[in-house]
Amino acid sequence: MRCFFVEYDSFQEIKPNIFVEEKTTKKQQDSLLKYVESAEKRLKTFWGSKNGQAKIIFCKNLNTYQKYAKTTEGAGFSIGTPLGSWIILNQDGLNVDVIAHEMCHDELMTKLGWWKTKQExxxxxxxxxxxxxxxxxxxxxxxxxxxxxxxxxxxxxxxxxxxxxxxxxxxxxxxxxxxxxxxxxxxxxxxxxxxxxxxxxxxxxxxxxxxxxxxxxxx
Structure with a gap:
């Protein structure tokens, strides 16, 4: 799975577990960090805490998004596996609602574990x-x-x-x-x-x- 190797692809880690594609503008990076912080606050307000550790991958280009999410549809996409989880975003996903939505998927999987989430x-x-x-x-x-x-x-x-x-x-x-x-x-x-x-x-x-x-x- 490509997500496992994001550190070795054409991405920059701008904060622990937050990766942006090369040539992502400083304005987009700043917006992403702001929206992630707001989404985390929203998550904590609803759940009471945040335990999910999904890596966030922001794709500046739709082709890159397709490579990671395996789809061109939607503003964001979550991938969960027994070995890790990822939130894939494209430019339309650069907002707090999309990020909070995907974080909620990750939080539920973290609470239950990958197998129970998948099966039940x-x-x-x-x-x-x-x-x-x-x-x-x-x-x-x-x-x-x-x-x-x-x-x-x-x-x-x-x-x-x-x-x-x-x-x-x-x-x-x-x-x-x-x-x-x-x-x-x-x-x-x-x-x-x-x-x-x-x-x-x-x-x-x-x-x-x-x-x-x-x-x-x-x-």
Whole structure:
């Protein structure tokens, strides 16, 4: 995997575990560091701490992003393995929301371990949880209003949500076209935000902790 060798590729490490492609401007570097700091604060506010240690790789060129993320789609992409994790960003990913979103994926994997995350956590839960730290679509910090706003956004796209059992895998979630994926994102965000609005973040942590203990996800 190319990510393992980023230190030996055409990248510069501007801070521990933060790599930028050659010819990345000083302004872009400064923006990246600022957004990473803000994303970490957002992560700590939600989770209570930050334990994930994913390396961040900022790709100035789309071709480089494709080499690392194996896709040209999206502003950011997370890769998790038993031996390490990485957050790949392109120029569109140079903002706090994308970075916080990807950091949330890494934090969940760090809490549960790679194997349990891969085997037990459905994609809809992973993506819905990451959207709680991503304010691109819904910015309200009030849990009830956040749920209402996500439900409203979903209603613009589809009269009914996608059944969650049809969004369990990456292929289910991302493999059926751009509109389907967008509906899948909002369906997932509605489910996670609904649970938080009813019982608070502690309910999400209870589910995660129970999965860690019992090895089985139950929502």
């Amino acid at each position: 956590i459905p994609t809809w839960f992973d993506e819905g949880l990451a959207l709680m730290l991503d304010y691109r679509f819904v910015s309200s910090q009030d849990s009830i209003q956040r749920y209402i706003d996500y439900r409203t956004e979903l209603s613009y796209l589809s009269p009914v949500p996608i059944p969650l059992n049809e969004l369990n895998t990456q292929k289910d979630f991302f493999g059926q076209g751009e509109l389907f994926t967008k509906i899948a994102y909002f369906t997932s965000a509605v489910e996670v935000s609904r649970r938080i609005s009813l019982k608070g973040k502690k309910e999400i942590f209870r589910i995660i902790n129970k999965t860690a203990k019992d090895g089985k996800f139950e929502f």
